[in-house]
Amino acid sequence: MGLSGPAFYSKSTNEVARDLLGKKLVRIFDDGSGKLIRLSGIISETEAYGSKDDPASHAFNGMTNRNSVMFGDVGKAYVYFIYGLHHCMNVTAHSPAHDAGAVLIRSLIPKEGISSMMSRCNVQNILNLTNGPGKLTRALGINRSHNGLSLSDRKSLLHIEDGIKPDKVVSTARIGISRAREKHWRYLIVDHR
DNA sequence: CTACCGATTATCT
């Protein structure tokens, strides 16, 4: 199940949410030193958001200016600003039977550019660097300028590469929503050591 | 350990 473009993202949003676990989210970042560095992490937690079938989704009530990327091509970044200070990053994905959908990236295991990210975010503990949707966008320097970017191009400033194969995955209810709590569309890699 | 609260603004009703 490689990352060969749109085919990977043209499955049900749930399936894509599971399959994104273990993939590597890569940001080519200008840290101001005059050279571009790689910031990356293994995707370890995701949530699927549907369309008409999902009252918790931004797309539930149809297309608006904010969520229009969810209704466009799959395999793109859907980035939005929330609570006045955080960004959240999604990957658009849905089966041909649906008209919209996206997968929220909730957590990463940091891999590349760790010291750069920790100093820029003023984070002491690596465990607190990318363990939340608002934290990982800050660590990787992701903002609304990336909304709509294709994630398939390995040379792009923001893209997804193959990573690891997760040992074990579980699903739970999604975090921070009030509606559709019965849908267990949150997926995580189980950490056992 | 858990619970609550404030920050701060784009977006939608």
Add this chain to the structure above:
DNA sequence: GATAATCGGTAGT
């Protein structure tokens, strides 16, 4: 005018 797919700090158990 109200809400929000969050976070970090503080207070309470």
